[in-house]
Amino acid sequence: MGGVGGVGLGTSTGAILVLFILLVIITSAFMV
Structure with missing residues (x-):
């Protein structure tokens, strides 16, 4: 689920x- 590692998905x-x-x-x- 890495948010930092998913840079390819878009900022x-x-x-x-x-x-x-x-929020959670x-x-x-x-x-x-």
């Missing part, structure tokens, strides 16, 4: 993955 795709991961982390933090 925009990596940015979306990073934002999605951050923030949501998990609030649910605790």
